[in-house]
Amino acid sequence: MVIASTGFFDGVHRGHSAVLDRVCSLAKEQGSRAAVITFWPHPRAVLQQDAARFRLLTSLEEKRKLLHSMGIDDVHVLTFDRDFARQTTEQFFRKYLKDLYGVTTLVAGYDHRVGSDLDQTQEQMFEIAKSVGITPVRVEECISGNKGVQTIISSTKIRESLLGGNIERANTMLGYRYGLEGVVVEGQRIGRTIGFPTANIMLYEPLKLLPADGVYAVWAESLGKSYRGITNIGTRPTVSNMSEKTIETHILDFEDDIYGLSFKIEFVKRLRDEHKFASLQELKEQLVKDRESAITILPENFEKLR
Template identity: 40%
Template sequence: MLVVEYQNNDVVAYPSGEPVIFSPVPSAVTIGSFDGVHRGHRSIIARMNAIARSRQLRSVVVTFEPHPRRVLSASASPSPLVLSTLDEKVALLTSLDVDLLFVIRFTDAFAARSSEDFIVGVLVKLLCAKSIIVGYDHGFGRNRTGSSETLLHLGKEFGFDVEAITEVKIGNEHFSSTRIRKLLESGNLSDANQFLGYSYIVSGTVVGGDQRGRTIGFPTVNIKPSDPQKLLPHSGVYLAMIELDGISYKAMMNIGVRPTVSQGNEKTVEAHIPGFSGELYGAFLSFRLLVYIREEKKFATIDELKEQLEKDKKTVELYNE
């Protein structure tokens, strides 16, 4: 999958920022934030890919970075934490056989563009859209005034067709990134993963820690997420999976404030990877969260903590995915 960024009317390569030669190619296009790339998003992308294949078009996902709400609500209510960083979104979309990911750097200036200006200037002239596929409730352009009706009207003038995908549900449950955020924040990882269609991802760079885990036989890697707005789920201990050098390892991950050994309030991420020995400082790691094991708690002594960690490790070792 080719990934490019659209910045100040220029198209550059991601992540290098180098200029690229970008020519219009007849395309099937879908547009959205796609935060989490959940099962609702995947149904839209699958339909776009099917149309692209049947008509020999390039398949294109147009998305925004940062999440538009982080720009539009910057001076109002706090913006939502994101389910997927841009790197995670790239990896998730790569697995869906998309030809091109077109990342628009979302700014106040871009937000001020009218829906018609966006459709004609970007989707038609730059991407050569011949088919545009959107969700049932899609809105875009200044104040989200653009809709599927706007697209249908302009499609007749500029030669593209439009398809709005009906809502996808699990039972009577609505799909939304907001719903998934609430599930993760409450510790309901199982339902969150069902809505996502995959195990929630926590990724970032390995940074130095206090190495306290080594002294009690549980060395950990400390993870700094690449985006400070990445949603870290409910504090506790998780069973996770990670691939290192082509080998899959189970891991026990702690997300929280480590109350037994720390007085701070900052939420941290650390993982113990049984069976792996090697240097990981500076590496970018991606963990999949499979099971929520237990709440984080403060133990009276380090020995009590170590005893519980042994139980957590056994839970991890006995798990079969």
């Protein structure tokens, strides 16, 4: 027997956790496997639904790790293309859930639907599941906030928070710190001349969503160790006339050469907007203040990154 849920699970956030926890608890009760059937790439990218601007909260590898960390035994990734998108709900349930993966129980979030026949209600989808021998289980929405201001947690709401620079709200909805990972590449080394060398990141997943331009207190990880850091996302207007965004991190109390190595950051708090300073000296003076702010925000007992 297999207890499963389907969906893209971008961000694997607290709203998803409610569904995944139910999958795992039912699997444990019934002595079954806990599984997730997910897709790649994102349907919006394939179906060209604002694909040029759409960005992801998690790479495929991040998603796999998060799902397994929540107790999911098996993560099945199906290729999403236009032919796949044409399947009806019944075709998808029968071909993949029932015949291929042996799903006996399907756990679904409050608004989850699948198949090309999207005009149907979730109740109708559940009836189709029953008709092919799958028991459906519905999980209610997960809400964030206090009684005065409450938000149903969703990937869209988290993207909005990140794009607005509200890292703390995004992290609360995610249930963990939002992060970026990539390889350290050569920069102009201007920061080194003013006492603030930076690690410039080229992302492993180019479609990862970047938080709003600005300076952030972050946890950084290099060579298996965690460090406090300050990250600038933006166009570096003080030292460059280019419009291309960069991701630069000054790692506190760190002097190793890590060019070409993997590097990870997790965002804790937004410190300020990105500014154009009149001189490198003014920039340096502000960076000193940013460093002190980061030291105040980030505890001395360094935290392990995901």
